[in-house]
Amino acid sequence: MVYENIRNLREDNDKTQTELADYLHVKQTTYSKYELGKINIPIEVFVKLADYYDVSVDYLLGRTSKKTP
Structure with missing residues (x-):
């Protein structure tokens, strides 16, 4: 999930x-x-990617489907 995200x-x-x-x-x-x-x-890297895409780290990790931080 993380890698797909x-x-x-x-x-x-x-x-x-x-x-x-x-x-x-x-x-x-x-x-x-x-x-x-x-x-x-x-x-x-997760933090930088979350900032870059303006999504939450939880979204990147697959813990939520809500993108907003």
Whole structure:
């Protein structure tokens, strides 16, 4: 669920993995691994993504379907 949420938000906002990786100051391959669930996503990244998309961290984590923070 978490990985689907961050991928869906990226795609819904017409962003590339490279754009998000640059925003997060990580390599594109690292961001790709976040979306694939191959590595754990640090809490700081969740917070930055929530701010970027103006959604709650709970939404990113799949704890709620309500996007607003």
